[in-house]
Amino acid sequence: MCGIAGILNFNEKRADPVLLARMAERIRHRGPDDFGIYTDKQMGLAHTRLSIIDLGAGQQPMHNEDKSLSITFNGEIFNYLELRRDLVRKGHKFRTRSDTEVILRLYEEKGEECVQDLNGQWAFAIWDSKRERLFLSRDRLGVRPLFYTVAEGAFVFGSEIKSIFALPNISREIDPVALDQIFTFWVSISPRTIFKNILELPPGHSLTVHRKQVAAQQYWHLDYAEGSKNVGNAAAHEEQYVGELLDLLIDATRIRLRSDVPVGAYVSGGLDSSLVTALAKKFCNSPLKTFSITFDDAEFDESSYQNEVIHFLETDHQEVRCSYEDISHVFPAVIWHTEKPILRTAPAPLYILSGLVQEHGYKVVLTGEGADEMFGGYDIFKEAKIRRFCAAHPQSTTRPLLFRRLYPYQQYLQGQSDAYLRAFFQVWPDELKSDFFSHLPRWELTSKLKLFFSEEIKSQVRSHDGYADLRSTLPPSYSVWDGFCQAQYLETAHLLPGYILSSQGDRVAMAHSVEGRFPFLDYRVVEFAAGIPPHLKMKVLNEKYLLKRCADGLVPPSTRNRPKQPYRAPDGKSFFQGSQLEYVDALLSADRIQQDGLFDSLAVKSLVQKFRQGRAIGVRDNMALIGILSTQLVVEQFVRNCGGKPFYAEHRAGTAPVCR
Amino acid sequence: MQNIEQELRRFVVDNFLFGQANGHLSNSDSFLDKGIIDSTGVLELVVFLEETYRIKIQDRELVPDNLDSINNLVRFLERKRQLTA
Numbered sequence: 001m002c003g004i005a006g007i008l009n010f011n012e013k014r015a016d017p018v019l020l021a022r023m024a025e026r027i028r029h030r031g032p033d034d035f036g037i038y039t040d041k042q043m044g045l046a047h048t049r050l051s052i053i054d055l056g057a058g059q060q061p062m063h064n065e066d067k068s069l070s071i072t073f074n075g076e077i078f079n080y081l082e083l084r085r086d087l088v089r090k091g092h093k094f095r096t097r098s099d100t101e102v103i104l105r106l107y108e109e110k111g112e113e114c115v116q117d118l119n120g121q122w123a124f125a126i127w128d129s130k131r132e133r134l135f136l137s138r139d140r141l142g143v144r145p146l147f148y149t150v151a152e153g154a155f156v157f158g159s160e161i162k163s164i165f166a167l168p169n170i171s172r173e174i175d176p177v178a179l180d181q182i183f184t185f186w187v188s189i190s191p192r193t194i195f196k197n198i199l200e201l202p203p204g205h206s207l208t209v210h211r212k213q214v215a216a217q218q219y220w221h222l223d224y225a226e227g228s229k230n231v232g233n234a235a236a237h238e239e240q241y242v243g244e245l246l247d248l249l250i251d252a253t254r255i256r257l258r259s260d261v262p263v264g265a266y267v268s269g270g271l272d273s274s275l276v277t278a279l280a281k282k283f284c285n286s287p288l289k290t291f292s293i294t295f296d297d298a299e300f301d302e303s304s305y306q307n308e309v310i311h312f313l314e315t316d317h318q319e320v321r322c323s324y325e326d327i328s329h330v331f332p333a334v335i336w337h338t339e340k341p342i343l344r345t346a347p348a349p350l351y352i353l354s355g356l357v358q359e360h361g362y363k364v365v366l367t368g369e370g371a372d373e374m375f376g377g378y379d380i381f382k383e384a385k386i387r388r389f390c391a392a393h394p395q396s397t398t399r400p401l402l403f404r405r406l407y408p409y410q411q412y413l414q415g416q417s418d419a420y421l422r423a424f425f426q427v428w429p430d431e432l433k434s435d436f437f438s439h440l441p442r443w444e445l446t447s448k449l450k451l452f453f454s455e456e457i458k459s460q461v462r463s464h465d466g467y468a469d470l471r472s473t474l475p476p477s478y479s480v481w482d483g484f485c486q487a488q489y490l491e492t493a494h495l496l497p498g499y500i501l502s503s504q505g506d507r508v509a510m511a512h513s514v515e516g517r518f519p520f521l522d523y524r525v526v527e528f529a530a531g532i533p534p535h536l537k538m539k540v541l542n543e544k545y546l547l548k549r550c551a552d553g554l555v556p557p558s559t560r561n562r563p564k565q566p567y568r569a570p571d572g573k574s575f576f577q578g579s580q581l582e583y584v585d586a587l588l589s590a591d592r593i594q595q596d597g598l599f600d601s602l603a604v605k606s607l608v609q610k611f612r613q614g615r616a617i618g619v620r621d622n623m624a625l626i627g628i629l630s631t632q633l634v635v636e637q638f639v640r641n642c643g644g645k646p647f648y649a650e651h652r653a654g655t656a657p658v659c660r
Numbered sequence: 661m662q663n664i665e666q667e668l669r670r671f672v673v674d675n676f677l678f679g680q681a682n683g684h685l686s687n688s689d690s691f692l693d694k695g696i697i698d699s700t701g702v703l704e705l706v707v708f709l710e711e712t713y714r715i716k717i718q719d720r721e722l723v724p725d726n727l728d729s730i731n732n733l734v735r736f737l738e739r740k741r742q743l744t745a
Contacts, residue, residue, distance in 0.1 A: 412702075415699075417719065420724065423724055424698070600678075603680050
């Protein structure tokens with residue numbers, strides 16, 4: 001795993017190696033093992049390497065024999081051995097054992113269509129000097145990041161935005177529309193980022209730059225046509241689905257163990273990571289190394305479930321305990337890595353966890369990410385199902401009792417009277433017709449946070465319609481898909497890359513030079529899952545039913561049968577324990593809020609007061625605090641200062657979090 | 661009653677709207693319809709009523725008819741007072 005960056009000057013000016021080195025330096029955490037720069041006339045490529053495959057060779061940027069093609073690549077191509085074999089058969093000669101060279105040869109063979117053959121997680125750029133054409137690509141689901149901008153007569157790209165900001169004269173300005181989207185959907189809608197004029201290459205897209213023309217094309221998209229066709233199909237052969245899925249998962253895991261360094265696994269205590277660990281174990285001769293987070297706060301701690309899994313699977317286990325103080329302590333660093341506002345602190349413990357992995361000398365971990373999206377694990381799917389069921393018979397007094405089955409971990413919700421529960425989950429007349437039915441309650445709740453926006457921001461986004469933005473990105477067939485599939489699509493196409501795989505995934509893992517690998521996101525698994533009838537994913541209200549069938553006998557029965565508990569961490573409370581935190585006080589002060597101009601200083605003051613008095617316990621207040629604080633940290637670390645030394649480095653109190 | 665109504669309004673505006681009501685909250689506005697209150701909001705409201713007005717609210721009284729607007733709250737408090745008087 002690595003970091004990539006590059007500059008393509010539109011005039012004849014030679015790319016400046018000093019600037020390329022500066023860009024690479026900013027993302028050195030992604031690849032501390034090696035470093036390379038290549039310039040060819042107006043094109044400059046940079047690479048920071050985390051050596052995982054072919055440790056001795058495989059340096060980048062890499063070239064073909066006549067140096068007409070050069071590549072800088074971040075990621076892994078898991079089927080590279082099979083692709084290599086085919087290419088050798090066609091006469092290609094290889095100089096290394098690396099997957100990087102496989103991409104290069106495949107590009108020679110097939111051109112830009114080469115991405116269709118890749119099974120993996122990637123962001124790469126190939127400079128085709130004969131054709132003066134730059135080709136960039138990002139994996140199907142958006143595991144690896146890639147950002148770009150056109151500025152100062154050049155096309156500039158990098159694995160992280162901070163590498164682009166290493167260049168002089170790149171404007172660093174918050175985009176109010178992106179802020180509005182994040183305070184609605186939890187993510188900005190790709191290609192938009194929180195910074196004006198900085199774009200990301202959306203998942204499943206490639207991009208070419210040729211003589212000032214920048215063009216992105218989608219090469220893959222999620223398609224739920226078959227799954228929708230199979231809705232309620234009683235003849236759908238459950239046993240056959242279980243068998244085929246298990247075979248696919250075994251193979252997806254097997255090829256994700258390809259590495260010249262040892263591979264570990266995260267264990268959350270839930271079904272998904274346990275199943276991945278169980279499958280990986282089949283291919284390991286020695287006990288698999290596993291890692292987990294535990295929490296001081298019992299509300300979030302899953303250590304008893306984790307212990308069952310590690311004993312059952314006999315892994316060699318390490319854990320790190322996370323306190324409120326640990327979260328507030330690392331939070332500025334976490335935002336330096338996420339490079340965007342977030343509404344939850346959940347990435348912070350994962351940042352600490354990757355530190356533990358690094359401390360134990362590991363560079364690669366398998367995780368269970370993606371299973372909830374592909375196989376229907378989230379409560380949002382269940383909520384939509386129950387709300388539809390209730391709306392079909394609005395007079396029923398028994399149907400709303402099912403709302404008690406939702407969000408069992410939210411104690412305040414569980415304590416409500418039937419009348420309030422009905423009211424919270426009620427279906428408004430227009431909602432049933434909406435193609436966003438499943439997600440409207442979440443988005444409407446999140447949108448309430450906009451009351452904290454300053455008058456200026458409110459007026460700038462007033463005429464903006466986030467739902468219309470989102471609608472414009474939907475595939476043409478979306479409207480005819482089954483509602484369950486539509487909900488899955490919204491989670492997979494937006495929240496997964498925009499938050500789960502980035503803020504909670506790549507960024508906080510790569511912060512400590514750790515690469516995540518995700519068997520559930522093997523595109524064969526994703527495409528297979530999309531075709532499974534929804535009633536087999538969630539059987540009545542039994543979430544991930546088919547996946548649980550696959551896990552029978554492989555994971556402890558208690559893991560298989562426990563209710564789904566989403567991974568969460570303590571939010572606002574983390575920042576108001578014990579002594580006041582200097583950076584929190586500074587960034588949320590009335591002066592600073594007014595200067596930065598994004599939020600209303602009186603409203604923020606009132607919110608902070610509520611937290612200080614211990615009265616802020618709700619989801620909405622917590623999202624507001626984390627959203628505002630993280631936005632202020634983005635402004636502080638990227639807009640106000642974007643020097644080589646991040647803000648958090650100066651504000652670190654004491655030592656780094658201790659791994660216990 | 662005027663006083664109570666103002667106290668309730670101030671609590672709702674400060675606690676749930678962080679001072680950002682801009683005169684848009686009428687006494688008959690439903691907290692649910694306006695998205696002012698969520699599940700923890702109900703609890704926050706109950707704690708406020710119990711502490712401020714020294715009353716005890718029963719579980720069966722936790723319904724929108726009693727709690728879902730400033731008018732409903734005023735009426736509810738009035739009834740509670742009559743009961744304890």
